[in-house]
Each structure stands twice: as C-alpha cells, then as structure tokens.
Amino acid sequence: MSQFTVVQVPKAETIAIQVTAPNQVKLSGTITQKDPATDLAGFFKALHTAALADKLTEVRADVSGLTFVNSSAIRLFVDWATWVKNERGHRYTLRFITSRNVTWQKTSFMALMSLAKEVLAIEHVT
Amino acid sequence: MENAEIPPISRKLAPYPLVFMRFRPAWAYIDGIREFGRFFCQTTFGTRELADRACVVIQETLENAVKYSSNSADSELELSIESDGSNIEFSVSSLPDASHLSSLREELNGIQTLDPEQAYLAAFIRASNEPEASARLGLARIRYEGGVELSMKEESGGRIRITATGKL
Numbered sequence: 001m002s003q004f005t006v007v008q009v010p011k012a013e014t015i016a017i018q019v020t021a022p023n024q025v026k027l028s029g030t031i032t033q034k035d036p037a038t039d040l041a042g043f044f045k046a047l048h049t050a051a052l053a054d055k056l057t058e059v060r061a062d063v064s065g066l067t068f069v070n071s072s073a074i075r076l077f078v079d080w081a082t083w084v085k086n087e088r089g090h091r092y093t094l095r096f097i098t099s100r101n102v103t104w105q106k107t108s109f110m111a112l113m114s115l116a117k118e119v120l121a122i123e124h125v126t
Numbered sequence: 127m128e129n130a131e132i133p134p135i136s137r138k139l140a141p142y143p144l145v146f147m148r149f150r151p152a153w154a155y156i157d158g159i160r161e162f163g164r165f166f167c168q169t170t171f172g173t174r175e176l177a178d179r180a181c182v183v184i185q186e187t188l189e190n191a192v193k194y195s196s197n198s199a200d201s202e203l204e205l206s207i208e209s210d211g212s213n214i215e216f217s218v219s220s221l222p223d224a225s226h227l228s229s230l231r232e233e234l235n236g237i238q239t240l241d242p243e244q245a246y247l248a249a250f251i252r253a254s255n256e257p258e259a260s261a262r263l264g265l266a267r268i269r270y271e272g273g274v275e276l277s278m279k280e281e282s283g284g285r286i287r288i289t290a291t292g293k294l
Binding site: 036 | 175253
C-alpha cells in the first residue's frame with residue numbers, strides 16, 4: 001500500500017492541499033502565516049518519508065497555484081530539497097511544477113535549483 | 127547604510143507621499159496592506175511586474191517590523207510609498223526591540239556585500255546548512271525579487287526606518 005497517498009493533509013486556512021496517487025502533491029492559495037512550519041513542516045517531512053518508503057523515483061510538487069508566499073514558507077521548500085539532497089540511500093527527484101506567471105516562483109525556484117540541482121527538477125506551466 | 131546609486135526619493139520630493147499609513151504592529155494587518163500595495167501599484171503605475179515587486183517588499187518589511195516591534199504604546203508602524211516618476215520608494219518606520227538592532231544591521235551589511243542574486247542564493251545556502259535556525263531569507267528576497275536597494279536609518283526615540291528604493 002502506498003505510504004505517500006495516505007499522508008495526512010493538514011488543514012490550513014489559506015492553502016488548499018491535495019495529494020494524488022502515486023506521487024503528486026498540489027498546493028494552491030497563499031502562505032503568509034507567521035510560522036507556516038507549524039502547519040506544513042511536518043506534512044512535507046511525512047511526504048518525504050513516505051516517498052522513500054514507497055521507493056518513488058520522483059515526487060511532483062505542483063505549486064503553480066500558490067500565488068504568494070512569505071520567506072518563511074520558501075524556507076520549507078529549502079528544507080525539503082535539503083532532505084532529499086542529504087539522503088544517502090534511495091533518493092528521488094523532487095520536481096516542482098511552477099507557473100511562469102507568478103513572480104515569486106520564478107526567482108525562488110531558480111535559487112533553489114542552484115542549491116540542489118542534482119535532486120531537483122523545475123517544470124513550468126503557464 | 128545609505129544606497130549610493132539611488133538617493134532616497136523622500137529627500138528630493140514634495141513632502142507628501144503617495145501612500146502613508148500608520149497602524150499597530152499586528153500580523154493580521156499584513157495581508158490586507160500587501161494586497162492594497164499590489165492594487166495601488168498596479169493601478170497607479172500600470173504594471174503587474176511592479177505590483178508583484180511591491181508585494182514582496184511590503185510583506186517582508188512589515189513581517190520584520192511586526193516580529194521585532196517593542197511592546198510599548200508608541201510602537202506603531204508607518205508605511206509610505208513615494209515616487210519621482212523614475213524610481214519608487216517604500217519606507218517602513220518601526221520601534222524595534224533594542225536587542226534586534228545589531229542583528230538587523232549585521233544582516234543588512236552582509237547581504238549588501240553581494241549582488242542581489244548572489245545574496246539571495248547565499249541566504250538559501252545558509253538556510254540549508256542551518257536547518258534549526260530561523261530562515262533569514264527576507265531581506266535578501268526583498269533586494270532580489272523586489273528589485274530594490276535597502277537602507278536603514280536610526281531615528282530619534284529608538285525608531286528605525288527601512289527604506290527600499292528601486293526603479294519603477
């Protein structure tokens with residue numbers, strides 16, 4: 001049974017989150033809470049752990065509908081990329097699906113790519 | 127710390143900013159003020175690119191100001207937006223907790239030794255290497271994504287003013 005698809009989705013006021021089989025998580029809305037890690041850090045970690053348990057070769061994180069986030073939220077994506085990068089056993093590609101029309105995604109995922117290009121892929125949608 | 131390339135607009139212009147707000151340092155106000163800033167810049171200057179930059183500048187400067195504001199009765203924040211037709215300037219005045227001043231000064235000095243893109247990348251690397259520390263991506267993000275230079279001025283009564291100046 002897939003661990004990834006049974007990861008519990010947190011309830012957060014301004015974000016819609018959907019996990020779909022076999023390897024996709026979709027986030028939309030905005031993330032501007034004072035400490036978004038409270039809602040999301042454990043969730044991202046659970047997805048990461050489940051992806052390793054399922055021996056997934058790729059996780060697709062569709063953030064194209066995240067219209068604005070604060071830097072504390074960007075930090076959560078840095079952490080996720082770092083977990084994958086630092087994994088010594090099985091690793092998967094963390095593919096972010098981003099929108100060309102959302103400014104923060106262009107700048108921040110470019111920087112993230114520089115940080116962990118060996119485990120990241122960025123895909124653009126309109 | 128003064129920006130050598132673009133002198134602050136407030137020194138050159140008539141005394142009336144395009145926008146001036148004064149409010150208590152509450153997190154709950156930030157979303158609304160950021161979205162007003164987006165609307166204002168889009169409507170006044172007609173470019174979505176500037177509206178997006180304004181959002182980053184307003185969100186991150188106000189987050190810093192709210193997080194580190196003192197609890198005193200005169201800790202209200204002031205936000206102003208000015209333009210001379212070529213440049214735009216966002217200015218946030220706050221009364222921070224004294225313990226925050228030196229780390230803010232150090233952070234600003236640090237990011238300004240690098241070009242904006244390199245400073246943002248360096249902040250990502252630091253965040254990656256220090257998973258337990260706070261993110262400290264905000265100021266570098268303002269410079270790079272906001273397309274502005276930052277300066278800090280210490281004012282009377284312990285207040286500080288963070289000014290972000292960039293091309294329209």
